[in-house]
Amino acid sequence: MSHSSSPFLRRRRTRRQVVGGLAGGAAAFTAGSMLPGTLLARKAPAVIQASGPLTYWGGLIFSDAANEMLTDTINQWGSDNGVETEVVMINQNETNQRVSAAVEAGTMPRALDMGLDLALLLSTSGQLQDVSDIYDTIGAAQGGWHESVDGAVAPEKFNGIRAGVPFGAGGNVLFRRQDILDEIGVTEAPATWQELSDVAAQAQEGAPGVYGLGLALSNVGDANLMVSALQSYGGRIADDEGVTCTISSPETMAFLEWVNAAWEAGLFPPGATTWDGAGDNTAYLSGQAVFIANTGSVSIAAQTDDPELFEATAYSALPAGPVMQVAPIGPNLRAIPTSTEDVDTVKALLEFLAQPEFLGEYYKVAIYGPVLQGQDEMEAFTSTPVLGGLRDLVLNGTAPGAPDVSNTAYADFNSNFTVPKMIQRIVVDGMSLEEAMAEAQTSGETIYAKYG
Amino acid sequence: MSLLANQEAPRVARTSRLTLANRQALTGYLLVVPALALLLALVAYPFFFAISISFTDRVVGQPGNWIGLDNFRYLSQNPSFLKTIQNTIIMVVVSDILKLFIGLGLAMLLNQAVRGRGLMRAVILLPWAMPGFVAFLVWKLLYMPIGGAFNQILTKTNIYPEIIDYLGQRSTALPAVILATTWRGFPFWAISFLAALQGVPGELYEAAKVDGASSWQRFWDITLPSIKPVILIVVLMSSIWTANSFENIWIMTQGGPSDATMVFPVLAYFGMQSQRLGEAAAVSVAMIPALLILVFFVTWLVEDDD
Secondary structure, rough: OOOOOOOHHHOHHHHHHHHHOOOOOOOHHHHHHHHOOOOOOOOOOOOOOOOOOEEEEEEEEEHHHHHHHHHHHHHHHHHOOOOOEEEEEOOOOOOHHHHHHHHHOOOOOEEEEOHHHHHHHHHHHOOOOHHHHHHHHHHOOOOOHHHHHHHOOOOOHHHOOOOEEEEEEEEEEEEEEEHHHHOOOOOOOOOEHHHHHHHHHHHHOOOOOEEEOOOOOOOHHHHHHHHHOOOOOOOOOOOOOOOOOOOOHHHHHHHHHHHHHHHHHHOOOOOOOOOOOOOOHHHHHHOOOOEEEEHHHHHHHHHOHHHHHHEEEEEEOOOOOOOOOOOOOEEEEEEOOOOOOOOOHHHHHHHHOHHHHHHHHHHHHHHOOOOEHOOOOOOHHHHOOOHHHHHHHHHEEEEEOOOOOOOOOHHHHHHOHHHHHHHHHOOOOOHHHHHHEEEEEHHHHHHHHHOO | HHHHHHHHHHHHHHHHHOOOHHHHHHHHHHHHHHHHHHHHHHHHHHHHHHHOOOOOOOOOOOOOOOOOOOHHHHHHOOHHHHHEEEHHHHHHHHHHHHHHHHEEEEEEHHHHOOOOOHHHHHHOOOHOOOOOHHHHHHHHHHHHOOOOOHHHHHHHHOOOOOOOOOOOOOOHHHHHHHHHHHHHHHHHHHHHHHHHHOOOOOOHHHHHHOOOOOOOHHHHHHHHHHHHHHHHHHHHHHHHHHHHHHHHHHHOOHHHHHHHOOOHHHHHHHHHHOOOHHHHHHHHOHHHHHHHHHHHHHHHHHHOOO
């Protein structure tokens, strides 16, 4: 999408007027920020820009339009404010590694997008700036942060700081091929994981070449959906204090029996154990899967590339287990590393990117739910079913990690894909359920022991 | 003045403790210093730095503390570690053997005066010239269970009607990765062997023919001994490259399924994912002894051959 084709950027004149007005003085800015929905854009403060361009690492998502809109908007802001910008879109499956290398090499960008787990790891090691000031300003201007989002980024979890500005709530929604399900008389979304696999098996029988459950079981972030399923069966990664690994339990065994039975029934597409981050997207978009759990990127792609599939798709919350329903939300943050010198300039950019005018357009093509209450009625969430589902998730979903404690050890546990690997041990290596669970327990204990 | 100069010159020469040979040696050493310094800065420092942090609990952005062998102890408890060693050895040995046979065979073919030899030499380099990322992505697509070329061919022709998940099952994942790795690497072997073959004097073959040596005898007694040093060096280099290769595994399987294709660089990368630099460094350091043994063994063979 070019500058001129972006609806947001087409409103440049108005925005510039507002920017000019707001940049006039702190009083005007304060007055403006008190009005919900008011544009928060401000010019980069009159500080000397640090040497080199303002490098921004954006999180690449499965929507070219969204990626381009973010890039264009940052560059346009830079151009308007005399700040040289450089936007690099990073595959979010690679962000952790890229950041690790950049921290050690002293080549961190001035700002970057990240998920909660990485923010936890980086804030623990003192790598992120506190952005409480703009967090509060943005929140006050747009009706306040959603409670679930605010709780997820509470400073006590992040070494006492606001580690970033949430810009979109991620989470999984269950996608289903309603056209296939209609043929077998299934009109409602499955309410439990067991019901899901039962319906998937039934649907698969009537649709040769299609697999029931397009869920990743490989060493990628998508496969950590299985952690939520495990928790909904009553299994826990750690105790209530988040200190001791407790994955070995009868509840985890019940979960493993379910997933193993689904595998034995051939419900997972071949390759699910080695899928990369786009595996489930590809499976669904190519018509190979009846159900997938996805953040919304598939819907965005289908809307453009396969309207028929888009129309045939219905959405619902993740199923419940025998013990509870676990549907975690994961706010994504824009953060500023401690290595950034021109912090005020970067904060100005982050405030600019939090404007409803930009996000209102961005959400239409992105895969995020709202983070601010003032965003709830944006067109994206009222007119697009899957995005509406993400909004519901923000309103009704569970806190990140819940019922477990979302701390650094939990993030590390998930970074190691311990639960997907436990499943792989069973379905690939033929290990018994007990052995696989015992091995995961040992791995988990080692990880949690490091964090005391 | 000139008289004085003439008289003093021998005295200077007499008081100098350095002989001409020593002075030349000193000059030589001085000339080598910049290269040596560069080598120390670019090779030795990172090498020993990696070793040193493998004994610490260093995480990204923090210096870490000395923890002795804890990282190696943790590594040895990792269920994937033994499999990683095994996979690395299998991948290096099998792909080296395959590349040796394919590379040598093609080199001997291209060393003949055949029509279109120049074009064939260029074409053979394509897998090597292609970016690894693209090459392995193509192989991944070929292996795909649904829609992949191999499965399409086998099922459409009824040679094997069932879908094979080449990269998704333990029995086929590592062989599939080895095949792709071999395909990507064999041109280097072929071209290196071809260059070596062109250096073998034709008179040797003519004399052997006159003496009644068979084709096999000429290959075994002339060709192989003549290109043996090149073979050894290529084996050494390729083994190191294969043991350190990352993109082939990462693109195709990410070390999975389970740990069926896990190798040292991918295991280290997972350490980086958790920002545990000490552990990641320990993984890298753990493979150094095996590579050193290989280096010394091949070097010994080359020197023995000389």
